[in-house]
Amino acid sequence: MKSVQDALYNWLTIHIVAKARPHDAAARDTASFFRAILENDFGVTAVDAVKDETNGQYIVEYVRGGETRAACFPLELAEAMWRQIEAEPEKYG
Known part of the structure; x- marks a missing residue:
């Protein structure tokens, strides 16, 4: 990953899948993989996402360098x- 923003986005997209599909071990494992990238490559020690439907975005709060920060991503994206x-589950086993 080139930036913490890219890593956060990748983590968020699979985190959403893993939360929606708790039975999906591959999604959980992939979310853990991206979480490890955040920790090991970017020094992120905590990360969480909140869906803000009012503003049409996810707010990802994370701690890096002892500082709490936030990044926003459009819901649709x-x-x-x-x-x-969900639309084509047969393709994703």
Whole structure:
């Protein structure tokens, strides 16, 4: 990953899938993989996402360098992978 923003986005998209599909071990494992990238490559020690439907975005709060920070991602973009999986589950086993 080139930036913490990219890593946060990748984590968020699969985090959404993993939360919506708790039985999906691959989604959980992939979310853990991106969480490890955030920790190991970017020094992120905590990360969480909140859906803000009023403003049409996800707010990802994270701690980096002892500082709490936030990044915002449009709902439509962040949920695209989950919506695709739900629309065509046979493609995603």
